[in-house]
Amino acid sequence: DQQVKQNSPSLSVQEGRISILNCDYTNSMFDYFLWYKKYPAEGPTFLISISSIKDKNEDGRFTVFLNKSAKHLSLHIVPSQPGDSAVYFCAASAQRDGTASKLTFGTGTRLQVTL
Amino acid sequence: DTAVSQTPKYLVTQMGNDKSIKCEQNLGHDTMYWYKQDSKKFLKIMFSYNNKELIINETVPNRFSPKSPDKAHLNLHINSLELGDSAVYFCASSQGTSGAKNIQYFGAGTRLSVL
Numbered sequence: 001d002q003q004v005k006q007n008s009p010s011l012s013v014q015e016g017r018i019s020i021l022n023c024d025y026t027n028s029m030f031d032y033f034l035w036y037k038k039y040p041a042e043g044p045t046f047l048i049s050i051s052s053i054k055d056k057n058e059d060g061r062f063t064v065f066l067n068k069s070a071k072h073l074s075l076h077i078v079p080s081q082p083g084d085s086a087v088y089f090c091a092a093s094a095q096r097d098g099t100a101s102k103l104t105f106g107t108g109t110r111l112q113v114t115l
Numbered sequence: 116d117t118a119v120s121q122t123p124k125y126l127v128t129q130m131g132n133d134k135s136i137k138c139e140q141n142l143g144h145d146t147m148y149w150y151k152q153d154s155k156k157f158l159k160i161m162f163s164y165n166n167k168e169l170i171i172n173e174t175v176p177n178r179f180s181p182k183s184p185d186k187a188h189l190n191l192h193i194n195s196l197e198l199g200d201s202a203v204y205f206c207a208s209s210q211g212t213s214g215a216k217n218i219q220y221f222g223a224g225t226r227l228s229v230l
Contacts, residue, residue: 043221
C-alpha cells in the first residue's frame with residue numbers, strides 16, 4: 001500500500017524554465033511533508049519541507065505548495081539549472097502522540113535539466 | 116567533514132554469511148535510522164533509535180539486528196544473508212522525531228550484493 005505516490009517517473013525541462021514535480025498522498029494523518037534530492041551514488045539530501053498548517057513554503061529557487069483537500073503537493077524550481085538534474089523524492093510523516101513519526105517516501109521523479 | 120558516514124560503501128558477499136554495516140553521525144542528533152532502497156528504488160524505513168532506544172521496528176526479518184552503542188552510532192548486523200537482501204542501505208539521523216525535528220540527513224549508502 002503506497003501512501004505517497006509520485007506518478008511521473010521522469011521529467012525533462014529546459015534550463016531557465018520552471019520544473020514542477022508532483023506528489024500525491026492517501027493518508028490524511030500526514031502533517032509534515034519534505035522533498036529530497038538524490039544524485040547517483042549519494043544519499044538523499046534534504047531540500048525543503050512544509051507543515052500541514054501552511055500551503056506554501058519558499059526557499060530561494062524552490063517552492064513547495066500543499067493542497068490538503070486534494071492531498072497533493074508540488075515542488076517548483078525556478079529557474080531550473082543543469083545542476084538540478086537528479087532524482088527528487090517526496091516524503092511525508094504523521095505525528096502520533098508521543099511516538100516516533102517515520103518518513104514515508106514516494107518512488108521518486110528523475111528530473112533532467114537540458115541546456 | 117561528512118555529517119552522516121557509513122562504511123563500507125560497497126559490500127559483496129556470499130549467501131549465508133553474516134555482515135555488518137556501520138554508521139556514525141557528527142551532527143549531535145538524538146535519532147538515527149536505517150532505510151533499505153530496493154531494486155525498484157523504493158526507500159523504506161527499517162529501524163529507528165532515539166537516544167540508544169529502539170523506537171521504530173518495521174516488519175523486518177529478525178536476521179537484521181540494529182545496535183546503537185551511543186547516540187552517534189547505529190550499526191546494522193545481518194545474519195545468514197539471502198539473495199533478497201541485495202539492496203542499498205541508507206543510514207540517516209535527525210534532531211528529533213516529529214515535524215521539523217524529523218528532517219533526516221542521510222549517509223551515502225552501502226550497496227550490498229549477495230551472490
